[in-house]
Amino acid sequence: MSLPYPRVEVALVLVAILLFSPGCSSPPRGESDSKPTSEPELAVESARPMSAERAALHLASFDKVWTTIRDRHYDETLGGVDWEAVRTELRPRVVAATSDEEVRRILQDMISRLGLSHFQIIPSAAIDLMEEVEEAEDERQGFAEDSDAAPVSGESATERAGDGKASSGARESASKRKRRRGGLGRPGLDLRVLDGRAIVTRVRPGGPADRAGIRTGWSIVEIDGRNIGPVIETLLETYADQSLGSFSMRQAIRGRFTGQPGDEIAVVLEDADDARHEVEVELAPSPGKFARFGQIGEYVEFESRTIDGDIGYIRFDIFLGPSLLPDFQAEIEKYRDLPAPGVIVDIRGNPGGIGMFASALSGWFFENDGAPDSGLELGRMVTRDRGYPLIFSVNPRVDAYPGKVAVLVDGCSVSTSEIMAGGLRDLGRARVFGTRTAGAALPSVIERLPNGDAFQYAIANYISKSGEVLEGRGVEPQEVVELSREALLDGRDNVIEAAVHWIRAE
Template sequence: MTSRALILRLPLLGLLYACGGRTTVAAPDARPYDAALGLASFDTAWSRINATYYDSTFRGIDWVGLRDSLRPGVARAAQPDEMRRAIRTLFDRLGESHFMIVPSEIAQAMRGDSTRPSEPGTIGVGFRMVDGKVMVSSVEPGSVAEQAGVRRGWIVERVGRREVAPLLAAQRALDDPTAARRAAMQLVLRLEASAGTYLGDTVTLVARDGGGKRHAVTMVATEAPGQLVKYLQLPPQQFHLAHRRYADAAGCVGWVHFNTWMLPVLPALDRAMDSVRDCRGLVLDLRGNLGGVAGLLMGVSGFFVDTAVSLGTLTSRQTTLRYLVNPRRATSRGESVVPYGGRLAILVDPLSASASELFTAGMRDIGRARVFGDTTAGEALPAAVSRLPNGDLFMHVIADFHAPNGARIEATGVVPDEVIPLRRATLLRGEDAPLAAALAWAGRTAVQAAARGTSPGGQP
């Protein structure tokens, strides 16, 4: 037994993190700015990217020159935001997702280190951009929003103190399509963060219904479903998995949704699959799932694939690794199972990001799933998270990703096989058109197979 054996086997890849990142607000840092610490933080950020960014040519940028041009300004900075602005300039010049800096005061608030109550709350609504407007895209059954009469298809004008119009104007002003799409995603995330982040938050939603009538609905956030999960240095996140059986005369089609790629997903999926395993088709709903721990791709895909095939490759400066399916032949409870073999539809939208995109692209490319919904976020690069000397959280890209067909997902996103963009008319009717299409496909051929007297459950 040597130290070598011990290190060899640490599954480092699983530590890679990939997430679009939700936003939150916190009181400004009241501490006096420490210029030396600020400069050390800038230097650390630059050095970490310098040492680990997958492209040693830095996309053609003079990386050393960029540091040298920014550093004097950082040395003169009187406020932490000036230093952070310089770090964000590094990010902007590389122009890729998964670069992020979270000020220490916000990171503390998100961690619950502050005096702010940190029980996660929700009013039960989701927002999306539809035809250039922000609309209520989902209302959770039984939520305070549903009880207050909020309905799908309402055009949102204000959430809490956040007015939508100026945010939309800023987003529309962007010429670059990728930047505009990312801005739209951040806009929606900001609004969702304003819609009751904590239990007991009072939120007023101002929106117009289908008839143009303006509603101002004040609601108090209730406890968010799921469990609070802490991963590495990241702020805690609420993990939630839901599942349902859509029964019909021919049996059932299953539906499973989880909101983030966090570690409880495997045992939670064990339980969910137990309840839908007999269904002839399954819809895996990754809408709004911003990503998480990329290593989970290998475990989650194993619920649906019975061979150790690659879902894509991760290329860093040092190595190329494959995200291999680990077929789920035993549950966490130690029971033997067979990976689900029925039809699999994956449902995505512009807020399906990162690990959700890597998974979706991989599962489609290996022929295991058909994808429904709207084009994903295009934020699909493996990243690592660390702290800077001043306590800020720092996320930076360390590898590139290519799907099994060789395509990059970054910037382009995953375009579904069946693109079903949200429409206000269907939202106002209370319909979930993408889900309806996915359910219909997942159940269809299996019904035909059953009618022919063959066993349902063949791969698509």
């Protein structure tokens, strides 16, 4: 899956019945490409001489992936793909491969023929990195328990107008910088590609980007001396008319903002007047809570506040961790007792997580009438044998929140986010604002391969409450609201404003 950053994109994927988005390592649906689509920095391992033993492990891995899809895919027709022909074509290429990365590309090519989300090969080094991340987090938390010292943070950087190119100093520092992608460092910002430009959509107050002087609405021009314009052009062409396009473009650019706490990233941005600002963003640890589930781990950032006087606003960036459910409950009860006329649940950019969390959270918006079975559901998973489906049942709560509910989504809302938004919409309990979601809502599992890599594959198809297949289609909001750069430059969020206007209306 792809969580907020590419270390997640490669390593932190769907496990068991988790519902995460696919990594950007897969080509767009319906395309086959033997070239790697992830960035070179994320390739994880360099080529090395292939021993006979290693070659045998790769061949066994190919056979396992091919056989697993043949026997366990939820659609026994594989969407019409001639799976025997695929094996005949690609197996000899694995035999002739000379590096681990070449084998990964072949395997990714094979599974991309299905044209579905939640199928990917996860390099072994990415999983090893997850272990390093967890160890580092353990050390960090241990330090925090014994000290009142603040976590590593960035210093404010000088911003100045430039001539459109990064200074020689910035380029020199960038060339000397040997950051490892996928570390614990975070820049404290989010972005989207709007009208062909990478626009800063959120800046965490007090975070690295904020201290560097970066503001919402600014356009990102260069990262570490590299102009990202051509990157965006390529991404726009590659993901044209693809439901995962927005998500994939965001991840590709956010991947350049990763590293270890203390690493500095040179960034050139343009403000509302197209004046250039050259800043250094020093990465810092995430302020969120670290959560682990199986081979998946990520920081969970949870935000709740009152806006426009008395309207509740809740935002969280992943459906994961033991703290999410009680944190959500506490805030909902607070807004219920206020009482708030409406609550906004912002899951824009949320890549999913534990599927049943969508059911658990949604229950707080339905009052328990004492019936033994409410019959409420967000949707259901249908497996290959068409037996008993996995139903995302909603359990109503005693003293549930009775007010209006607005759910905010966009093209970077994936999997569990789509299940929750679409289900609440179909049940008539919430109004959805924003843009169409990513259309990647398949449950999947992860299995280790003989060569040490891992294989993520979908095991069922998701059908929404209204009977729609979300895969490749996504959830269409009742109120389509495109995020506005002009509003962001003015310090506003026009999607939130639309939700507030609806809540205030009689």
